[in-house]
Amino acid sequence: MTIDILINAKPYTLPANSTLATAIELYGITPPFAAALNETFVPKALYASTPLQETDQIELITPITGG
Numbered sequence: 001m002t003i004d005i006l007i008n009a010k011p012y013t014l015p016a017n018s019t020l021a022t023a024i025e026l027y028g029i030t031p032p033f034a035a036a037l038n039e040t041f042v043p044k045a046l047y048a049s050t051p052l053q054e055t056d057q058i059e060l061i062t063p064i065t066g067g
Helices: 020-027 045-049
Strands: 002-007 010-015 034-037 039-042 057-061
Touching: 002 020, 010 020, 020 034, 020 045, 020 057, 039 045
Parallel strands: 002 057
Antiparallel strands: 002 010, 034 039, 034 057
């Protein structure tokens, strides 16, 4: 079985038992970044234990430097 999710508004299909860490690895983002699942910040320590469900929306945000 698979689930369909959105990462930064783009559709992805993952195995049904995927975690937030799985999605981050698939997306290929490199640190530093912050992750939000359905508009709720998720600490890095919880990525591997945060299960995903059908239609979840993930936002991966990188900091912008400058002035």
